[in-house]
Amino acid sequence: MKAVIDENVLHDLCCEEDHSGLKEHMALVKKLNNEIPPEEELFDLADFFKVFGDCTRIRILCALLYGEMCVCDIAQALSMTQSAISHQLRVLKQAALVRSRREGKTVYYMLSDDHIISILSQGLEHIEE
Numbered sequence: 187m188k189a190v191i192d193e194n195v196l197h198d199l200c201c202e203e204d205h206s207g208l209k210e211h212m213a214l215v216k217k218l219n220n221e222i223p224p225e226e227e228l229f230d231l232a233d234f235f236k237v238f239g240d241c242t243r244i245r246i247l248c249a250l251l252y253g254e255m256c257v258c259d260i261a262q263a264l265s266m267t268q269s270a271i272s273h274q275l276r277v278l279k280q281a282a283l284v285r286s287r288r289e290g291k292t293v294y295y296m297l298s299d300d301h302i303i304s305i306l307s308q309g310l311e312h313i314e315e
Contacts, residue, residue: 237281238309242266243274247297247306250284254296 223231237243245264249255257275261268275295278284285298297303 234281237277237283238305240274240277242270243278244306246271246274246278247283247302250295250297251303251306254287254294256292256294260295 222228242264246260249260249263255263257268257271260266260275261271264271275284275286279286279295282298283302284295286293286295288294
């Protein structure tokens with residue numbers, strides 16, 4: 187839902203006491219009103235980022251940066267139970283962060299696409315600054 191821009195309200199809220207920047211403020215508000223994604227998309231984005239809010243899931247994603255792995259290898263690498271890893275992999279798969287392929291009885295997991303690599307590396311860069 188787009189907000190309606192009320193010039194009188196904006197005039198009252200203008201940062202400059204003489205309201206000299208009112209036109210610039212109105213232009214910025216109008217641009218933002220048109221550019222910010224719809225609320226439904228923002229809710230989906232928030233849900234997407236919630237998946238990154240668990241340390242175990244981040245560790246699994248980091249392990250999968252090195253290539254596809256089965257549950258038992260991930261569990262051993264992270265010193266966790268296969269049950270705990272399987273549970274988190276289900277969450278990651280539902281969020282489309284990982285995908286899987288079956289080879290006989292073994293299921294291999296991998297990152298779903300290069301976006302996940304970018305998100306992880308940019309996140310790490312951000313916290314290391």
